[in-house]
Amino acid sequence: MIDDVLWADGNAAGGVLARFFAFDVTRMLITCDSCGAESPLGALRLYGGQMGIILRCTKCGAINVRALENGGALTLDARGARRMTYRPESNSS
């Protein structure tokens, strides 16, 4: 039950991930390596702390993306994402 209230949306990770990517990542489609579900990064479940962030699949809960900030170093671990698809021109707003 505690887990039910501890997350926010991946959308809020846009600022941290902007340090890695040259485009807005919140619209990027992430394919979960664990269950194959596809979701915009902005809709993933975001769990965060002072050290970094974890983005989990909304369907199966597997970790898709981790970003850590430690001593000035930025580390991105995206092995839980089978694919990342970005369509620059798509406009779903």
Next chain:
Amino acid sequence: MATVAAFRDETPSVKTIAFAVSQWAGHLAGQHVDIRLTGEDGYQAERSYSIASPGGTAALIELTVERISDGEVSPFLTDGLALGDTIELRGPIGGYFTWRPENPSPLLLVAGGSGVVPLMSILRTRNKSANRVPGRLLCSSRRFEDIVYREELDRFAASDNSFSIVHTLTRGAPTAWRGETRRVDTQMLAKYALPAAQKPRIFVCGPTLFVETVADQLLALGHQETGIKTERFGPTGEKR
């Protein structure tokens, strides 16, 4: 960097702060900024805050911040800033939870408490544009005096026949209150949410449990998952 340009009290616990921003390319309705505070000991705290002012290229943006008494950042924003102060502000961020006035879909906005902030940016953007597709805001607040932007929302509803606003108060209402008086539930959504057949574009923003409940019930009412965009505030009420 951003410079504090104005303050406005919205409710006893919610304040709007206007910032003059430099190197700002403009923003879309629904986007947010990250604010980073650095203590004298080097300790840093960073939080996300929704932009309340309408989308566009204005170099003055407004954030509306709820004072969370045990928050790390919000008490500083609501009580620790003076006009002319500068803070570290980064943005705009997030192209996912955004709305453009060219969008032809009917618009359904569901707000829990200060979750109304990014939805207000959408409403203000809509009001400035020619977009008059049918729309509705369902706004849940604790008490009457906690309704953020109440007078401005009243003006929107009065001046625009295509947009309606429904308020619900979850912790007591004035005697003459004509709105709803309970938490947003299935019956309330069935009554006020635009029909799923109209394929509305839906934005839900508020505390995590509020958003989760509303999104689940909208799905149960037949709305498409891809049509529902959510923004949760997380456990502390400060985003992130």
